[in-house]
Amino acid sequence: MSEENQNLDEELKIVVKKNVFYVSKKFICSVVPYFEKMFCCDLLESKENKVVLDFDEEVFNIILTWVHSGLLIVQMENVIKCYNLADYLMIDETLIRPCNSYFHEKFTIEHLPVVLPQVTKVSKLINSEAIDYFICRHFLKIINTNVFLDYPVETVEYILKLNLMIYSEYQVFESIMKWVSKEYSRKELLPQLLNCVRWSFLDHVDVTKIKGRLDGLIKGLSNLDSIISSDCEYGLNRSKQTFFVSIQKLNDAKLRLNVFDNELSCFPVGDFTQDNTMTLDFFHGENISDILFDSEKKAIRIDWSKKTFRWLDSKVNTINYSKLHHTIIQFFNLSRFSCYLEATGSNPSSPISMEENLLLESVDQYIVIGKIKDDKRWYGQFPVIHHSWFTHYDNQRTLHVTVLDKVVYILTRGLEFIQFDYEAKCFNKSEPFKDQKWDFNDLILTSHQSKDDKVILINKSSGKMYVYLINQKKWIEKYRINIVNFGSSNSNVNSNELIAFTSTFLQMKNIKPLYRRIFT
Template identity: 35%
Template sequence: MKPNADDGDSLTIFNRSVVYCVSKKLFCSSIQYFEKMFCCDLLESRENKVTLDLDEHSFELIVNWAYSGCVEINMKNVIPLYTCADYLMIDTLTTECNIFFFAKFTLIDLPIILNTATEVTKLVNRNMIDSFISRHFLKIVKSKPFLTFPFETVRRILKLNLWIDSEFQICEAIVKWIDYNPDERKHHFVDLIKLIRWCYVDFDVAYQIKGYRRFNELTQFTSIMCKMANCSNGCSSNRSMQSSLISIFEISKDTIEILIHCKTSSWIPCGLFSLNETISDYIICDEHFSDVVFDAGRKGVRIDWVHRKFRWLNMIGSALAYYGQIYSVIMSHVEIPEAKVFYLDNINQDYSSTDEVFGDSFFEYAGSFVTVGFSKLKKFFCIFPIDRKSWYFGDFTEKTAITGTIIKRTIYIISEDLAFRIIDPVSRSCSKTEPFKEYQFSFENLQLANHESNLILIDKASKDLLTYDIGNKKWTYSGKMINPNLLIAISSVNLPTKHIKKLYMKKDLTLKDYQYYSNDSVAGTSRKSNKWDQCRAQ
């Protein structure tokens, strides 16, 4: 039997608007915070009085737990309970909260978590939730829970720097949410469409939006639209232009080098990153992490830009793997239409039930997933969209026979025989060419990637780069990367630029700067005294 408050020394605890009289002996033996406090020569240890400023409901749960050893954890209390237990140094409770949240969280819980997570909460903070929403927005809006989210949650989501291809996708999400319950939600329409970043909507997309459902009935449509020169909606940045092209090189087994491509065709070094397997691989992570998926979706790496660390991701094979988590947290709540399974080299031939398909790739397109590969009967197939749980939890084939990428709804594939295929899974069309006969390519060294709707082919052995003009349907040699290290991948990634540390500083000189450094009274006059030239001469 655990002691009552009057069995020994009594301890008075003031927590905000509540005061407790508890057993000092019990709390010192159960809660490390009190044990350390009363072992030290602190004022509270002599007065038997403590003042706290903790969430009242969470602290009440901990008081009851101290006396009974029992506490109920749910999504409403898990974040404040973790924060309270962490402050009081109760490791058993923080561990239980951690296990509960990461095992049970799904999209259904998103409105609750958005209400309880703050910028300083420990288990999951607001930046982590915002980052999760931004990365997976196109999948989230296809889910059933999204349709039931309250207005405050939807507005909060649409304000974020979402990973989208076009602001038209924001328009579609708004209409979809309102149409689910139009009588009660239609009065929110104007407030929500102000969250479209009109400053970054070009004429063609604006025209498309104007003719879309509900928008064509809006009388004040023109007055809501804004422009960069006169922004009235707070369009902070272009959400459809957030990606950067990066390259990853292997320095050693435990070290990689990362470079970012800039518009001038130069690769800016970001430094060396060390392997750290203790980095969490959970689907919700801090905003300073990036997940780089490559090799037709078969491989991935999580990068910590702040601490310059990385870990390899287990992509498939269990509920804890990358795609397994995406299914459990998001895709299990999405009504996925029945998959189309068809052979690519013979579009008119129906898929045979006696054949067997294997996971060879995993492409994401507009919130859905597509797979392409070779079947048991050695036929090239496509499944769009992936509608079975088993595909997210199964295994890839041991050795891939394709490399590929997806741009909008078109899949670009190079197979083991170096044939180049362009696949439209929606219209079930496929074209096949052989444009690489003049190159001495080995399939094992090839990787297809895309960036800003441009198709890029990399030969990781020679480090040669080719680009594909989608309009003219023509491959062009574009250059060669000179780096002595092994090229692992080139990939287009949405980068947390504010968290990336530059190795050097660069500044464009003003006229005043130039005059100072050249030591001339007028720019463009004699450069005999130019300090830079003097330095070079030395």
């Protein structure tokens, strides 16, 4: 409609909180379905030519500007609200698509202070469940950035109250101390944030460590004992969310999943069906888990509610790692070093040409372990931050690797067992399985990332599970995994194939075991 015709047209008065907008009634009905439907019905507004809306005034102005000029100007401070309003007004993909693209291309953890106030349980672009799950899963990485140290207290408190995926409440305490120590004026906020620690789940050793701190922040707290001993109902023990998961292949389109606690007690979950329509979005609900296995070279997405799965190929993994780097890793403020594992005082000359490398998650960071192409020596970077490591996929398979706390455990194709402590920079190599005639590709090496005292090695062919007792420095054969048909008289008949046994974070409230066990 021309500007002249709009001026001659009947005006519609739109009241949005304290703002009043006057627009051409005929024009707005022709371009915004919400108004068209309103005035084609026998509603009070259609007779009065007045509409009252309860939306952000500036966001509504952005929509009106776009409607009248074709110019859409959004920023992270309002893009979610713009998307929600466009959806409410029933505006088609011409507006929704650019909002969606902008958010997913630009969002980083820098934007959490302006994104969190915009999201709700039902917001469309991204909802509170998805953003909360992202924070919970990557909390230990987020607190290793300068960005976290610059958050306002409201954002920090919001984060610390979530069901964070952590290994100890002491990690929450440490994050508080780092944030408070950034500025002297934050000292008065310390008691408020300490109430976010779920003290009843801290062990005695960590509590003693906190009370014994020599810094003035803790020693100056007169009510520390009352904070620690406060009788609060904390709910979930956030430090008990790591589990082992086994994946069995029943056929090309069906898998069977079991969950194991730290003592390897099994919780059968059931059979899962392949669904290649499952979302591949980086941000997703808490009912979905991405499980990495085979030294984190392979991945699968599980929907625990629908009992479906989707394989994540190398292209998807590369995209997700690249997104992780963009949103969090690029802001790391950790000190870094690289070295030959056998000779920590020496480094290969740059540029480095790797024959094989593995990108591995290690509690609060990512590291790279690999072999130099020229001299075939083991090499590592601790942590790795450069984006190139997060966009490269290597399908070589000459080593199995797992990381527990600050120690990297490697099993080579020649069955050499290597331990490298990258904090103490200590290297050890042994041959506990030199007489075994194992197929390297039949082996699984895994462990939790922290707070455990064992490394697990499984031979898929025999089902034998070997456990390396870290404190005793020895291997034992402790379990055997037999996969048999129920009711079969032959305990050696395999009904399906074990393809993965790995550790991961899980929110058990979303997982329904096939039966329940209650201790009385």
